[in-house]
Amino acid sequence: MGSPSDNATDITSVSRPSTCFDRTAGSKPCPIGSTGACCSTCAMGPCRLSPQKTGVCGATLDAVGARNFARAVAAGVAAHADHGRSLAEAILAYSEGRLSDLSIADQGKLASLAGLYGLAAADDLDKRELAGAVATGALADFGRQEGQLSLIKTAPPERLALWESLGLTPRGIDREIVETLHRTHAGTDQSAEHLLDQAIRTALADGWGGSMLATGFADIAFGIPKAVRSSTDLGVLDPSSVNIVVHGHEPLVAEMLAVAASDRDLVEKAKSAGAAGVNLAGVCCTANEVLMRRGIPSIGGVTHQEAALLTGVVDVMAVDVQCIFQSLALIAKSMGTLLITTSSKARLAGACHLPLGDNPLGVAKEIISLAIDGFRKRDTPDPGRTADLVGGFSLEQIERSLGGRFLGSLRPLNDAIVAGYVRGAAAVVGCNNPRVSSGEFSCVKGLIRNNVLVVQTGCAAMDSARRGYLWMEAIESAGPLLKEICRHVGIPPVLHMGSCVDNSRILLALSKMVAEGGLGSDISDLPVVGLAPEWMSEKSLAIGTYFAASGVPVIFGHRNPVSASETLTKLMSSGWRMKLGGSLEYEPDPKLLAKKAIEKIDERRELLGITGFGLSGDGRLGDKERKRQLIWWQKRLSYLLS
Numbered sequence: 001m002g003s004p005s006d007n008a009t010d011i012t013s014v015s016r017p018s019t020c021f022d023r024t025a026g027s028k029p030c031p032i033g034s035t036g037a038c039c040s041t042c043a044m045g046p047c048r049l050s051p052q053k054t055g056v057c058g059a060t061l062d063a064v065g066a067r068n069f070a071r072a073v074a075a076g077v078a079a080h081a082d083h084g085r086s087l088a089e090a091i092l093a094y095s096e097g098r099l100s101d102l103s104i105a106d107q108g109k110l111a112s113l114a115g116l117y118g119l120a121a122a123d124d125l126d127k128r129e130l131a132g133a134v135a136t137g138a139l140a141d142f143g144r145q146e147g148q149l150s151l152i153k154t155a156p157p158e159r160l161a162l163w164e165s166l167g168l169t170p171r172g173i174d175r176e177i178v179e180t181l182h183r184t185h186a187g188t189d190q191s192a193e194h195l196l197d198q199a200i201r202t203a204l205a206d207g208w209g210g211s212m213l214a215t216g217f218a219d220i221a222f223g224i225p226k227a228v229r230s231s232t233d234l235g236v237l238d239p240s241s242v243n244i245v246v247h248g249h250e251p252l253v254a255e256m257l258a259v260a261a262s263d264r265d266l267v268e269k270a271k272s273a274g275a276a277g278v279n280l281a282g283v284c285c286t287a288n289e290v291l292m293r294r295g296i297p298s299i300g301g302v303t304h305q306e307a308a309l310l311t312g313v314v315d316v317m318a319v320d321v322q323c324i325f326q327s328l329a330l331i332a333k334s335m336g337t338l339l340i341t342t343s344s345k346a347r348l349a350g351a352c353h354l355p356l357g358d359n360p361l362g363v364a365k366e367i368i369s370l371a372i373d374g375f376r377k378r379d380t381p382d383p384g385r386t387a388d389l390v391g392g393f394s395l396e397q398i399e400r401s402l403g404g405r406f407l408g409s410l411r412p413l414n415d416a417i418v419a420g421y422v423r424g425a426a427a428v429v430g431c432n433n434p435r436v437s438s439g440e441f442s443c444v445k446g447l448i449r450n451n452v453l454v455v456q457t458g459c460a461a462m463d464s465a466r467r468g469y470l471w472m473e474a475i476e477s478a479g480p481l482l483k484e485i486c487r488h489v490g491i492p493p494v495l496h497m498g499s500c501v502d503n504s505r506i507l508l509a510l511s512k513m514v515a516e517g518g519l520g521s522d523i524s525d526l527p528v529v530g531l532a533p534e535w536m537s538e539k540s541l542a543i544g545t546y547f548a549a550s551g552v553p554v555i556f557g558h559r560n561p562v563s564a565s566e567t568l569t570k571l572m573s574s575g576w577r578m579k580l581g582g583s584l585e586y587e588p589d590p591k592l593l594a595k596k597a598i599e600k601i602d603e604r605r606e607l608l609g610i611t612g613f614g615l616s617g618d619g620r621l622g623d624k625e626r627k628r629q630l631i632w633w634q635k636r637l638s639y640l641l642s
């Protein structure tokens with residue numbers, strides 16, 4: 001336990017009703033739909049396209065592939081946007097006195113968001129009024145018809161000018177989603193490149209809009225994450241305690257449950273039922289939200305939700321929105337576990353519905369009370385192992401870790417990259433996918449071994465965590481140069497930055513790296529790369545698209561959703577590289593992902609003219625000059641940390 005290993009709990013071997021792994025083994029992806037060659041937008045079809053064959057309406061493979069891709073991106077953006085909207089509405093309700101269970105946990109974050117809405121000078125507003133004004137501004141960004149999103153100005157000036165010149169600057173978040181749905185209606189936009197441009201504009205409204213708002217409001221209401229110790233895997237479920245598992249995405253339910261779990265009356269009730277206490281754990285991105293802020297353990301990513309129930313020690317699973325398998329209802333029934341839906345947007349046949357409404361803490365207490373009732377009836381098998389991890393690496397925490405409490409900044413990172421002690425940075429993000437075996441893990445391993453600093457979010461982070469790669473011992477698996485840096489700073493070489501909406505933290509980090517200087521004048525100059533080795537959801541496609549459009553080379557694993565069209569595949573790779581600096585490419589072989597990512601980083605290092613310093617071809621320490629440089633770096637860090 002604690003050190004990096006390949007021995008995370010094998011959830012495919014748990015005895016039980018069917019899981020996503022069984023269903024994966026028993027089915028193959030549709031060979032037409034999976035390549036982007038199926039058009040189902042009207043009832044003259046569905047049509048099967050090929051380079052030689054159009055649809056009944058005459059639509060070509062390129063137009064249909066682009067249409068399918070743009071629709072998927074819009075659905076992903078809608079999911080993140082609605083998450084952000086829910087939090088904005090919750091903050092507004094708080095400011096109007098309708099939601100007394102919330103508070104302002106971080107006034108600094110409120111002030112910085114207020115600045116972006118032109119409210120910085122509004123000193124006469126108290127924090128409740130200011131929060132309401134910011135929420136109102138944010139809600140206006142969803143419905144904005146013209147102009148640009150307020151948060152887009154956090155991107156580097158050069159990038160903003162490029163988007164403007166290409167007509168890609170997003171207007172309102174909802175407007176871009178609606179326009180994508182309109183343009184992809186049968187017989188509307190039928191130019192592949194024009195459709196992809198709209199997919200880009202919509203995706204940008206996610207990264208620099210909906211997701212960024214979701215992160216910002218969650219930080220305001222629940223606090224900016226700080227480095228925190230926690231654990232993961234099925235063993236975080238305590239057989240002797242009342243176990244409540246939270247699953248989904250929006251942090252409100254999980255935060256309220258975290259507060260309710262320490263309610264003295266409920267803890268007493270649990271003890272009088274024979275339990276050691278009340279234990280809260282999570283799966284998927286809502287788990288990442290409370291892990292980052294409170295150190296509450298995560299069982300794992302999206303492929304762990306069924307296994308969690310199958311341990312037999314979960315008393316209640318409370319879900320809200322997104323990435324929730326319908327199979328949970330059947331498994332919960334077979335295990336005698338109560339499954340509770342809490343969002344007005346998502347119901348599950350077979351689950352009990354308890355809407356949060358304006359009384360989320362009261363509902364959270366009710367959920368815990370129901371879990372205690374469940375505990376009285378169950379056996380207590382041992383669910384398995386755990387792995388230690390450290391999470392909480394918000395951008396603010398990374399700056400503090402690198403630069404110290406008073407001089408927090410990314411400057412030391414830029415310096416380390418220029419000096420060649422950190423080769424570059426990679427974001428390894430996205431889903432877990434039962435069709436991919438160890439995609440994320442082997443990629444992360446290869447990257448840190450080659451001195452690339454890795455940041456992670458979402459289920460991808462949980463994959464590393466289960467294998468010990470979010471723990472300090474992972475330093476030993478890093479290349480010699482990165483190892484030295486991590487030892488001196490006191491961080492693991494793989495940093496957990498949060499949930500999927502927290503990819504917006506990575507965007508802001510990229511902007512700050514540009515502003516620090518020394519690595520070019522735009523994100524497209526930085527030696528960075530984005531990877532989603534096990535992507536599966538439409539949200540992943542939105543994320544990949546906004547990173548590419550922001551100037552990052554992005555590589556997705558396992559399959560290319562537009563592989564039937566050579567034109568589209570080229571447009572997104574070389575076409576976007578020429579137009580946007582970033583690109584979206586696909587590499588099905590997990591073993592090649594790290595290699596390709598390092599090639600992308602090295603290409604940019606070369607363009608920046610920072611190849612011949614610090615790093616040799618094999619990345620090993622050796623000659624005097626490199627040792628001298630390392631000593632310089634150590635001194636600099638000791639100074640910054642003193």
Ligand code: NFS
Nearest residue numbers: 284285323431458459500
């Ligand atoms: Ni994001 Fe994938 Fe879902 Fe979170 Fe996990 S599946 S795209 S990581 S939980 S959203």
